[in-house]
Amino acid sequence: MAPSSSPRFLWSLLAQRPGLLALATISGALWMLPTALLPLVVGAAIDAGIRAHDVGSLLRWVLVVLGLGVAQMIAAGTLNWAAHTLWIHGTASAQRVVLAHVVRLGGTLTRKVRAGEVVAVGASDIYRIGGLFEVIGRATGSLVSFAVAAIVVLWISPIMGVVVLIGVPLATVGIGPLLRPLRRREETHRERLGQVSAQAADIVSGLRILRGIGGESRFHARFVAASRQVRAAGVATGRIEAWLAGAEILLPGLVTVLVTWLGARLALDGTISVGQLVAFYGVSAYLVIPVRTATEASYAWASALVAAGRARALLRLEPEPAPPEQPEQLPPGPLELFDESIGLRIPAAELTVIDAGEHVEAFAERFAGQVRAGGVPLRDVEPDALRQRIVLAHNQDLLFSGPARAEVDLGSGVDLESALHAADAHEVLSALPADEVLDERARSLSGGQRQRLLLARALCADADVLILDEPTSAVDAHTEARIAERVKEIRRGRTTVVFSQSPLWAAVADQALDVGAKP
Numbered sequence: 374m375a376p377s378s379s380p381r382f383l384w385s386l387l388a389q390r391p392g393l394l395a396l397a398t399i400s401g402a403l404w405m406l407p408t409a410l411l412p413l414v415v416g417a418a419i420d421a422g423i424r425a426h427d428v429g430s431l432l433r434w435v436l437v438v439l440g441l442g443v444a445q446m447i448a449a450g451t452l453n454w455a456a457h458t459l460w461i462h463g464t465a466s467a468q469r470v471v472l473a474h475v476v477r478l479g480g481t482l483t484r485k486v487r488a489g490e491v492v493a494v495g496a497s498d499i500y501r502i503g504g505l506f507e508v509i510g511r512a513t514g515s516l517v518s519f520a521v522a523a524i525v526v527l528w529i530s531p532i533m534g535v536v537v538l539i540g541v542p543l544a545t546v547g548i549g550p551l552l553r554p555l556r557r558r559e560e561t562h563r564e565r566l567g568q569v570s571a572q573a574a575d576i577v578s579g580l581r582i583l584r585g586i587g588g589e590s591r592f593h594a595r596f597v598a599a600s601r602q603v604r605a606a607g608v609a610t611g612r613i614e615a616w617l618a619g620a621e622i623l624l625p626g627l628v629t630v631l632v633t634w635l636g637a638r639l640a641l642d643g644t645i646s647v648g649q650l651v652a653f654y655g656v657s658a659y660l661v662i663p664v665r666t667a668t669e670a671s672y673a674w675a676s677a678l679v680a681a682g683r684a685r686a687l688l689r690l691e692p693e694p695a696p697p698e699q700p701e702q703l704p705p706g707p708l709e710l711f712d713e714s715i716g717l718r719i720p721a722a723e724l725t726v727i728d729a730g731e732h733v734e735a736f737a738e739r740f741a742g743q744v745r746a747g748g749v750p751l752r753d754v755e756p757d758a759l760r761q762r763i764v765l766a767h768n769q770d771l772l773f774s775g776p777a778r779a780e781v782d783l784g785s786g787v788d789l790e791s792a793l794h795a796a797d798a799h800e801v802l803s804a805l806p807a808d809e810v811l812d813e814r815a816r817s818l819s820g821g822q823r824q825r826l827l828l829a830r831a832l833c834a835d836a837d838v839l840i841l842d843e844p845t846s847a848v849d850a851h852t853e854a855r856i857a858e859r860v861k862e863i864r865r866g867r868t869t870v871v872f873s874q875s876p877l878w879a880a881v882a883d884q885a886l887d888v889g890a891k892p
Contacts, residue, residue, distance in 0.1 A: 401514025403448035412655020420648030464503030498680035766831035
């Protein structure tokens with residue numbers, strides 16, 4: 374179940390590593406504190422050492438400066454490690470959560486979400502979430518160091534301290550009005566990016582067809598137009614980012630000018646010393662860093678909220694059918710199937726061939742919705758348990774790029790060589806390059822070659838019930854006859870259902886049914 378809001382989703386990922394979060398926060402504070410304290414130390418060295426001509430005091434303050442430098446060096450190394458580890462954790466955790474849910478959705482995903490949206494989440498959004506995690510240590514360190522510096526300045530000079538305490542927060546708040554339009558434009562840009570990714574995926578999947586009908590030029594024009602919309606949305610977002618970059622320099626700069634002017638007046642009046650004037654100026658110049666870090670954190674927060682919202686949109690999807698409230702267990706061993714809607718019974722441990730005519734898809738949907746396995750309604754079985762026992766293999770399933778044998782071998786009990794023999798797929802492997810590596814979706818293979826590898830993979834699953842949808846529609850008759858006989862042999866003792874209009878499958882079946890005339 375997805376968290377009810379984007380902030381809760383981000384916090385749920387961050388709360389998984391509390392120790393790492395604490396380390397980033399502490400090291401961030403220790404990294405920023407020396408920078409905030411250094412102007413105060415330099416001011417004290419001027420008053421106690423240089424103006425008083427006290428060499429010993431000056432050397433002591435020099436040692437303090439060196440100590441601050443060493444502490445900052447150690448803290449910087451720790452912060453760098455903690456920040457990058459948090460980035461990896463945020464990115465990997467978001468990817469793991471989304472990927473696990475996508476796998477759980479199964480076929481529901483493709484019916485509810487375009488492929489480009491999933492690609493955009495994996496290629497863009499998860500990195501924005503990681504970017505927020507990476508800036509946490511610096512943001513908290515800037516906050517802590519600002520508070521310490523403000524307290525010290527307030528103790529030295531209440532007037533100057535008030536200017537710092539009021540001016541810097543106002544400078545930071547002044548950036549706030551830019552964040553809302555930034556988030557809106559980020560959402561628009563992200564929406565455009567998802568659309569163009571989906572369009573690219575559709576074009577690539579149908580490229581062979583487009584070439585056949587001469588439609589490449591038209592789809593190229595559509596893709597160019599969509600890409601221009603993405604670019605325009607990106608430029609609009611960039612304008613807001615440019616205003617943010619200018620504001621983070623201008624607003625703290627005004628505070629620095631005010632502090633310098635006021636400090637000079639106080640120094641001329643003798644209210645503060647020269648060293649304190651230098652300290653105040655140094656602190657006001659340092660305050661640019663916290664404001665810039667706050668701006669970076671605000672931008673990362675706005676981007677991460679948009680990204681988390683997209684990820685949550687996927688996580689809110691539920692598989693169809695939904696998991697039962699009180700799941701039942703399937704009985705062990707071979708399963709008998711019974712379709713209540715049409716009274717169709719498929720015996721356990723036999724090969725049943727069904728000729729559904731032109732109504733294969735409609736029949737399959739009705740069959741999947743009303744069937745009982747071993748006397749248990751499929752709708753009452755936990756989906757994960759159902760997938761382990763019953764496998765539905767389409768002849769248009771996907772083969773991913775990589776070693777062919779690793780792609781086919783599911784390691785579920787059936788020997789790979791036996792499965793390849795039954796599917797008559799050894800010839801397919803011999804037609805591949807020497808390393809037997811498949812390209813994406815095995816596009817270099819013919820339709821019949823892909824079907825044979827898909828069949829071998831389905832046989833490797835060693836499911837108690839295997840349902841095959843036209844597994845040999847693209848192979849020649851002699852090959853199909855060999856495959857039908859071998860599949861019956863390798864699946865002996867388990868339930869196998871084949872949707873096919875081929876008489877070669879019907880010839881070897883234990884039971885052949887013709888339901889093509891049914892509505």
